[in-house]
Amino acid sequence: MAEETLFKVTIDNITVEVPAGTTILQAARKIGGEVTPPAMCYYSKLQGSGGKCRTCLVEVSKGSEKDPRPMPKLVASCRTTVMDGMEVKNVTSPRVQEARAGVVEFLLINHPLDCPICDQAGECHLQDLSYEHGKEGSRYEFQKRTFKKVDLGEYIQLHMTRCILCYRCVFAADQISPKREHGVLDRGDHAQIATFIQKNLHNEFIGNVIDVCPVGALTDKTFRFKNRVWFTKPVNAHRHCDKCCGEVQLWLRGDEVFRVTARKDEWGEVKEASNGKTGWICNDCRFEKKNLADWVIEGPTNVNRHSVIAQNKYVGLVKPTETFPAIMKGRNPKLLMDIHSVSEVNKPNIHLSQLERPAHSTDFNQ
Amino acid sequence: MAKFSEQQMKEFQRLVNRYPEGKQKSALLPVLHLAQESFGGWLSTETMDYVADLLQLEPIEVYEVATFYSMFNTQPVGKYMFEVCQTGPCMLNGSDEIISYIKEKLGIKAGETTPDGMFTLKTVECLGACGYAPMMQLGNNYREHLTKEKVDAIIEECRNNAARNN
Amino acid sequence: MGVKLLLAKAHIEGIRSYDVYRREGGYQAVEKALKTMSPDAVVEEVKKSGLRGRGGAGFPTGMKWSFIAKPEGVPRHLVCNADESEPGTFKDRYLMEHIPHLLIEGLIVSSFALGSNNTYIYIRGEYAWIVDILEKAIEEAKQNGWLGNNILGTGFDCNIYVQRGAGAYICGEETALLESLEGKRGNPRIKPPFPAIKGVWDRPTVVNNVETLAAVVPIINLGGEEYAKIGVGRSTGTKLISACGNINKPGVYEIDMTISVEEFIYSEEYCGGIKNGKRLKACIPGGSSVPILPANLLLKTAKGETRYMNYESLSDGGFATGSMMGSGGFIVFDEDQCVVRHTYTLARFYRHESCGQCSPCREGTGWMEKILLRLENGHGKMSDIDLLWDIQSKIEGNTICPLGDAAAWPVAAAIRHFRDEFEWHVLHPNEAQVRNFGLAHYADPLQVPAGA
Ligand SMILES: Cc1cc2nc3c(=O)[nH]c(=O)nc-3n(C[C@H](O)[C@H](O)[C@H](O)COP(=O)(O)O)c2cc1C
Ligand code: SF4
Ligand code: SF4
Ligand code: FES
Numbered sequence: 001m002a003e004e005t006l007f008k009v010t011i012d013n014i015t016v017e018v019p020a021g022t023t024i025l026q027a028a029r030k031i032g033g034e035v036t037p038p039a040m041c042y043y044s045k046l047q048g049s050g051g052k053c054r055t056c057l058v059e060v061s062k063g064s065e066k067d068p069r070p071m072p073k074l075v076a077s078c079r080t081t082v083m084d085g086m087e088v089k090n091v092t093s094p095r096v097q098e099a100r101a102g103v104v105e106f107l108l109i110n111h112p113l114d115c116p117i118c119d120q121a122g123e124c125h126l127q128d129l130s131y132e133h134g135k136e137g138s139r140y141e142f143q144k145r146t147f148k149k150v151d152l153g154e155y156i157q158l159h160m161t162r163c164i165l166c167y168r169c170v171f172a173a174d175q176i177s178p179k180r181e182h183g184v185l186d187r188g189d190h191a192q193i194a195t196f197i198q199k200n201l202h203n204e205f206i207g208n209v210i211d212v213c214p215v216g217a218l219t220d221k222t223f224r225f226k227n228r229v230w231f232t233k234p235v236n237a238h239r240h241c242d243k244c245c246g247e248v249q250l251w252l253r254g255d256e257v258f259r260v261t262a263r264k265d266e267w268g269e270v271k272e273a274s275n276g277k278t279g280w281i282c283n284d285c286r287f288e289k290k291n292l293a294d295w296v297i298e299g300p301t302n303v304n305r306h307s308v309i310a311q312n313k314y315v316g317l318v319k320p321t322e323t324f325p326a327i328m329k330g331r332n333p334k335l336l337m338d339i340h341s342v343s344e345v346n347k348p349n350i351h352l353s354q355l356e357r358p359a360h361s362t363d364f365n366q
Numbered sequence: 367m368a369k370f371s372e373q374q375m376k377e378f379q380r381l382v383n384r385y386p387e388g389k390q391k392s393a394l395l396p397v398l399h400l401a402q403e404s405f406g407g408w409l410s411t412e413t414m415d416y417v418a419d420l421l422q423l424e425p426i427e428v429y430e431v432a433t434f435y436s437m438f439n440t441q442p443v444g445k446y447m448f449e450v451c452q453t454g455p456c457m458l459n460g461s462d463e464i465i466s467y468i469k470e471k472l473g474i475k476a477g478e479t480t481p482d483g484m485f486t487l488k489t490v491e492c493l494g495a496c497g498y499a500p501m502m503q504l505g506n507n508y509r510e511h512l513t514k515e516k517v518d519a520i521i522e523e524c525r526n527n528a529a530r531n532n
Numbered sequence: 533m534g535v536k537l538l539l540a541k542a543h544i545e546g547i548r549s550y551d552v553y554r555r556e557g558g559y560q561a562v563e564k565a566l567k568t569m570s571p572d573a574v575v576e577e578v579k580k581s582g583l584r585g586r587g588g589a590g591f592p593t594g595m596k597w598s599f600i601a602k603p604e605g606v607p608r609h610l611v612c613n614a615d616e617s618e619p620g621t622f623k624d625r626y627l628m629e630h631i632p633h634l635l636i637e638g639l640i641v642s643s644f645a646l647g648s649n650n651t652y653i654y655i656r657g658e659y660a661w662i663v664d665i666l667e668k669a670i671e672e673a674k675q676n677g678w679l680g681n682n683i684l685g686t687g688f689d690c691n692i693y694v695q696r697g698a699g700a701y702i703c704g705e706e707t708a709l710l711e712s713l714e715g716k717r718g719n720p721r722i723k724p725p726f727p728a729i730k731g732v733w734d735r736p737t738v739v740n741n742v743e744t745l746a747a748v749v750p751i752i753n754l755g756g757e758e759y760a761k762i763g764v765g766r767s768t769g770t771k772l773i774s775a776c777g778n779i780n781k782p783g784v785y786e787i788d789m790t791i792s793v794e795e796f797i798y799s800e801e802y803c804g805g806i807k808n809g810k811r812l813k814a815c816i817p818g819g820s821s822v823p824i825l826p827a828n829l830l831l832k833t834a835k836g837e838t839r840y841m842n843y844e845s846l847s848d849g850g851f852a853t854g855s856m857m858g859s860g861g862f863i864v865f866d867e868d869q870c871v872v873r874h875t876y877t878l879a880r881f882y883r884h885e886s887c888g889q890c891s892p893c894r895e896g897t898g899w900m901e902k903i904l905l906r907l908e909n910g911h912g913k914m915s916d917i918d919l920l921w922d923i924q925s926k927i928e929g930n931t932i933c934p935l936g937d938a939a940a941w942p943v944a945a946a947i948r949h950f951r952d953e954f955e956w957h958v959l960h961p962n963e964a965q966v967r968n969f970g971l972a973h974y975a976d977p978l979q980v981p982a983g984a
């Protein structure tokens with residue numbers, strides 16, 4: 001193969017080099033941290049996904065080295081590929097922050113606000129999103145759209161009221177299960193995920209729709225005692241399976257297996273298996289192996305900071321009180337910077353906190 | 367279960383032949399129109415499954431499409447469906463009054479069918495007849511410049527047609 | 533009388549049939565193009581003509597055609613957009629109903645230019661009877677050797693098929709149309725790739741409006757340069773306008789884009805003035821998606837100049853004080869009409885027609901509709917007006933396809949120009965149920981800033 005062309009792209013003033021064809025979102029993930037836009041519908045392992053939720057909108061302030069004109073509209077970073085010399089603004093763009101807050105509000109107007117009783121609480125990406133990017137309170141004063149919960153067979157429950165129509169489960173059923181029997185019916189604000197006629201979904205890999213669902217719309221019916229997930233302890237485990245990689249995450253309480261899921265990476269996506277193959281797991285591993293004896297335990301899972309579950313202190317981890325949310329009325333900072341590295345005035349050798357009195361300009365002239 | 371007649375099957379083939387090899391899914395909309403016309407004005411699950419089978423699609427692909435487009439009825443409808451436009455330009459010319467009049471005359475609300483299964487009233491959005499407002503679609507044709515008198519005459523006409531065809 | 537290129541012969545008895553159409557000089561453009569020109573020369577001629585897309589966006593057609601990819605061995609397609617569903621627009625229907633062979637002729641020439649051997653007309657499902665008219669015209673053209681294999685012995689093959697939609701405005705958006713043509717839900721695609729590279733069945737595709745493709749016939753007959761002499765500036769040729777609302781003579785008119793808006797509304801040749809001797813309150817000049825203008829800004833620009841019926845003049849002043857040519861759907865309001873109610877019906881329309889793929893449009897359109905209904909019914913609050921403004925601003929520009937913008941603009945423009953009427957609904961909830969706000973000051977002459 002020919003030498004890979006590398007493009008330089010700068011996101012929130014941080015520059016990375018990525019192969020041509022990389023999306024802005026993937027480039028931002030390479031940088032990691034705050035500059036990575038949230039993605040509710042894009043899923044790197046599902047072809048054709050993305051572009052729909054609009055949470056990942058960013059501003060392209062410079063199109064490329066060749067054509068430096070900015071793009072007039074915000075673009076979906078998950079579906080826009082980088083150009084050489086492109087400059088992108090995410091957290092540094094007030095326009096993006098404003099638009100994203102709007103998108104979050106749109107996603108929430110018809111979403112129930114009953115997180116405390118939702119099965120997904122603690123691992124819901126929408127919860128994280130509204131916590132990080134939303135505004136307080138809702139201006140929506142009308143009745144919310146609701147649907148009845150339906151059982152899609154013995155394994156999966158659909159609670160359409162919570163769905164954000166990301167289409168991930170549709171792509172997943174198309175691409176990783178042998179047969180798709182559910183889809184998006186109706187259109188516009190009536191659109192819904194459904195099977196049309198009562199259908200049981202139980203083909204071999206269909207359970208993966210639960211793992212790709214960013215909210216609590218598709219849940220595992222075999223999840224015993226659906227407690228808040230934070231009472232359970234995730235551990236990595238594996239078994240020999242001839243259908244899938246057999247590498248999973250067990251959600252334990254004591255010796256009891258409450259639930260089995262695929263392993264996720266830091267972006268909440270199903271990870272590749274250790275042999276480099278896909279990490280999707282089969283229904284057998286997911287739904288039918290609920291004895292600890294079925295599994296070889298590897299050790300506790302590292303849960304990423306991103307999710308609310310990480311706020312809890314299982315796996316013997318004691319977290320210090322978060323000062324930022326505390327002083328910012330429960331909200332996290334959008335951007336955290338070391339003031340010494342960006343300010344001409346605050347030199348690192350001056351310890352303002354050690355002064356007995358308010359700082360004066362003369363304090364900086366030492 | 368209902369199946370296409372030989373005649374209808376010919377039409378089906380004609381529709382499918384318009385598209386390149388292996389792209390027979392493209393015929394889905396025209397075939398659903400054909401099925402709806404052939405099997406009582408609506409698409410039952412059996413009908414959709416039959417279409418899926420003919421075009422070698424998964425049934426869900428057909429359900430997804432049938433529920434997206436407003437002309438496909440996935441519930442039974444009356445023999446005559448009055449689809450009255452209610453969008454802005456028609457509203458400027460009195461579509462609201464026409465709709466109220468039809469409701470009163472037939473004793474049903476929008477979206478309902480008369481108990482005898484004769485008429486369904488549906489309010490729809492702009493049908494491209496804004497200059498000839500108020501208007502409605504009846505079967506494959508438009509009835510334009512509606513007045514109360516015209517509505518009376520149309521209802522009469524439908525009743526007569528139904529009587530004649532029985 | 534202005535120049536007529538498309539509808540000049542539309543009223544000739546029997547013009548719908550092949551024989552009459554041919555006798556009147558029909559299919560000369562096909563002869564000329566196929567026998568004496570190369571495909572590239574046809575594209576060149578269309579470029580010279582300055583023709584701009586008549587579907588709404590006004591993109592130069594010749595330029596669009598020159599973008600089509602030509603990979604070796606991959607078929608290309610021309611698709612004619614006859615979905616015509618924008619409220620206020622019914623011009624394509626008129627053309628297809630009255631003079632169908634003009635479209636077929638335009639399609640043959642354009643297919644030749646683009647190298648499309650299988651061309652599709654995607655027509656809105658409700659126009660069921662027009663499908664029959666078109667299929668009959670296609671059959672006649674085939675019988676007479678204008679379609680099929682080796683047309684006029686030139687080796688060019690072309691078939692035209694009519695595909696019926698099934699009730700979805702969104703399928704007028706070109707990528708949704710292509711999805712629908714593939715037998716799928718009409719969800720617009722995420723661009724890029726553009727249809728010119730990957731269109732229907734992943735093949736290079738050009739989508740053009742009915743009127744655009746029909747205009748190719750006079751362009752070839754006259755020559756691009758002659759065509760460009762008609763009209764003014766970058767608004768070349770003629771444009772079909774479908775006029776509706778409260779006017780004496782609603783209908784479809786062909787204009788040469790040099791007449792003023794005032795003449796169009798009041799002259800006997802066109803709309804014939806406001807119905808029942810009433811006064812003009814407002815107008816949406818280019819289909820429901822474009823900004824509504826009060827009478828004073830419609831007839832004159834903010835600079836006090838006469839406004840003309842062409843692309844540039846209608847958009848003079850931008851969205852602050854102007855509007856757009858759009859699809860040519862001209863909706864006229866008399867002094868008794870309620871702008872709030874009309875805006876509500878449009879919001880309902882866009883909510884109903886949203887495909888539901890992206891969150892701002894799916895959720896925002898429904899929210900705007902609910903607030904507008906509340907205002908219209910006298911249960912609104914002052915803060916609703918600002919809320920509406922904020923919602924529309926968060927939809928606009930943030931969606932996959934322009935339907936989001938199309939839903940946002942009418943609301944924005946109604947508030948921008950008719951805020952008093954919205955406020956009156958809030959302040960006089962009971963009165964607003966029994967009478968309309970009326971003409972108010974919307975036709976008063978505008979103060980023109982000195983030196984403007
Ligand atoms: C929501 C939406 C609806 C549209 N509806 C139509 C339509 O009904 N007819 C049409 O010709 N173009 C329509 N368009 C414009 C098409 O996307 C496309 O620009 C047009 O067909 C190109 O043809 P033209 O260049 O000849 O105008 C619509 C666009 C949008 C965003
Ligand atoms: S059910 Fe879940 S995965 Fe499927 S569309 Fe809804 S939110 Fe997305
Ligand atoms: S803007 Fe509206 S119609 Fe267009 S893709 Fe998004 S949801 Fe669909
Ligand atoms: S993640 Fe990019 S639009 Fe949803």
Ligand code: FES
Binds near residue numbers: 452454455492
């Ligand atoms: S608004 Fe009724 S047909 Fe257009």
